Amino acid sequence: MELRTSALAALCEPDPGQKVLRTQVLRRDASTLTLDTAAALHCDAPLPGRPAQPVWVDHTAVPKRSLRTPEGRAALVHALCHIEFNAINLALDAIWRFAGMPERYYLDWLQVADEEALHFSLLREHLQSLGFDYGDFEAHGGLWSMAERTAQDVLARMALVPRTLEARGLDATPAVQTKFRHMGDHRAAAILDIILRDEVGHVAIGNRWYAWLCQQAQLDPLQTYAELARTHAAPRLRKPFNLEARRAAGFSEEELSRLDQA
Incomplete structure (x- = not known):
């Protein structure tokens, strides 16, 4: 297995739990993988891999909920959870997309992806303890839109x-x-x-x-x-x-x- 190709596979994974697992395994096994820093990789699949829920909307269309209600407080946790989900994708994207960087660059961003996966998991577990789950509220794609604008x-x-x-x-x-x-x-x-x-x-x-x-x-x-x-x-x-x-x-x-x- 090759590290950058594996990072792309994790990025394409739509299930959040499986994306977390793939990322954690990739970090754990990084020393056993080959690393082709020169390969110009290509991907025809829509990126990032993400579940059907949450529905991504424009940031102006995300409903504002009162923090005085349990649903409003959960919505704030969900918003943070969504940020961390996108942060996993951003780190994985930095690995596979850009060829020709030093080896340390790819290992640095793998570390970031792994830590973002932990953050997502902690927030999702807390959200579940509040009676909700990731995907129960609308979310926007602002973070990922910058990845698209800087893809080249x-x-x-x-x-x-x-x-x-x-x-x-x-x-x-x-x-x-x-x-x-x-x-x-x-x-x-x-x-x-x-x-x-x-x-x-x-x-x-x-x-x-x-x-x-x-x-x-x-x-x-x-x-x-x-x-x-x-x-x-x-x-x-x-x-x-x-x-x-x-x-x-x-x-x-x-x-x-x-x-x-x-």
Whole structure:
């Protein structure tokens, strides 16, 4: 078995439980697999593999539910669960899609995929304890749409998925944790502690490979990021920013100073 081909197979898997299992087995067995970093792989199947439920809708069509109701609180957990499901797919996609990167790149993103699978499983188990399951609420495909927009450019992918979309998660998580604590859902808040810790590492991996790619191409990272964000219509970043987490993830003080002026 070959690692990148196996990652594509896991990405194509529609059943969430099986996708998690395939990803975990792939990480466990990675040292026994071959790795063809040069192969230009192709996929004719629609990506990502996903179940019939939840129905994906535009982000403006996702119903807003009161957090004062059990259904509303479950819907918030479901939204986080959906983010982590997409995060598994994003990491797997980064492995199979982009040829010609160093071996460490593929192993880094396999680590990310495995940790995202854990996050999804923890949130899904909690959602089930609330009487619901993944697929019971509508969800949007915003995260995956950026993967589609950056499918032809690994530099853009590193700039705009881990360094932008996942970094927004670093900013948003503390406020979401506060909401859960106010609702008395301390289990959800504890799961987000795990997720925040791991996501700092995921964003750091994105920062490392973005910097490496800029260095290889002799590009200025700050100027290049601004150009890529415009070209691929990246979402505008909004305050408040979790500067401590962003520092831990490898953002420079110059980047953070520009960020704080947004």
